[in-house]
Amino acid sequence: MRKKESVKCNVEILRNNNSKEYEKFILDQSESNIYHTLEWKEVIDDLDYYKSSYLIARDKNGNIQSALPLFIVNSLNGRRLISIPHSMYGGIIGNEQYVKVILKKALELKFEKNCKCLVIKQSINGYNKIFNEFNMKCSNKRCSQSVIIKKPNIMWQDIKPSNKNSIRKSIKNDIEIEQVTCRDDLFDFQRLALITIKRTGMPVPPITFFQKIWDVMHDKGYAEFFFAKYKGKAIASCLIFPFNNKVILGYANSDISYLKFRPNNYIIWKILEWCYEKKYRIFDLGSTWLNNKGLYFFKATFNTIDFPVVYYYYPKNSNIFDDITLIKFFEKIIRILPIELLKIINPILNKHFS
Secondary structure (H helix, E strand, O other): OOOOOOOOEEEEEOOHHHHHHHHHHHHOOOOOOHHHOHHHHHHHHOOOOEEEEEEEEEEOOOOEEEEEEEEEEEEOOEEEEEEOOOOOOOOOEEOHHHHHHHHHHHHHHHHHOOOOEEEEEEOOOOOHHHHHHOOOEEEEEEEEEEEEOOOHHHHHHHOOHHHHHHHHHHHHOOOEEEEOOOHHHHHHHHHHHHHHHHHHOOOOOOHHHHHHHHHHHHOOOOOEEEEEEEOOEEEEEEEEEEEOOEEEEEEEEEOHHHHHHOHHHHHHHHHHHHHHHOOOOEEEEEEEEOOOHHHHHHHHOOOOEEEEEEEEEEOOOOOOHHHOHHHHHHHHHHHHOOHHHHHHHHHHHHHHHO
16 A cells, blocks of 8 residues: 655745735635634734734645644733634634644744643634644633524524514614724723623723724724614624624623613624625624523524534643633632723733633
8 A cells, every 4th residue: 555645835934925825815715714814913913912923834836725823922821822812713724634734833833932832723623633633632612603694584583582572672772783983982892891891700902902903904894893872872882803704793792781672682683684785694603602501592592503613722731721710710800890990900911811
């Protein structure tokens, strides 16, 4: 039996002069998402405390066949090499023949940069055999919940009766859904984010992060902000990322004082209508902890389909982010802090929760 020939390729760090080539590559990949884009790279690089190294694998003809975006992160969990901070997923994409080679290079980079561990957030669980070969720990505590976009009247038939009643309640109470058209309105978005993190205990990036998203991604159609308003006041918000036939819900916030009007249900419904109007195929409501039954049920009322979100760690004895006692301690502290103090401490803690 003939020995299988190894793939001839070259793995390198992405440079600025390769940007157009890289952009074409990710557009051709059905599994790529907004977090693989160079626009997202620019947003994360702007936070200063991360350093990016995007790996690309080329075939013998010089064509890009696989890619892995990586960032060095210094946090409560030590110095890590991660794909990708402040994203739900964004791991390796491309031709499976080249995945093993690019993963080997990532591990070399981990040792070269003196990182404690390598973390890859893989939304498409197609390379699990390769990750296992590299002796990586698998954490499958999340799933993504997505809606297949159809005509609004068909989607309306598919959603749960309780959800329909919630949407009707919003309409009855004159809740209005507006698409943000002014950069200054992002201060309202951040206000709602601070109210939300006090409830969840999970920090969010500073206002400058969302302003950078606006500056880099909004005009390209890669980011859209929505508000649910009651008597002119923003009471709920969503940031979505349209890219490559899919829309991902990046951030969702709401004022607990107005939840009785069910603005979260209504804003998601209006975004689904927007997705149909803009001819997108999938609306991804984001990754959900499998033990968060309440959030899982809320998303499921929109007739969602589940997809696995798997995080891979090397080495296997790595401390997984969600199991760290110190992280859980800070979550408790955040919940009891006043909003004014959260404004100060949130940006400091944010980098530790990537």
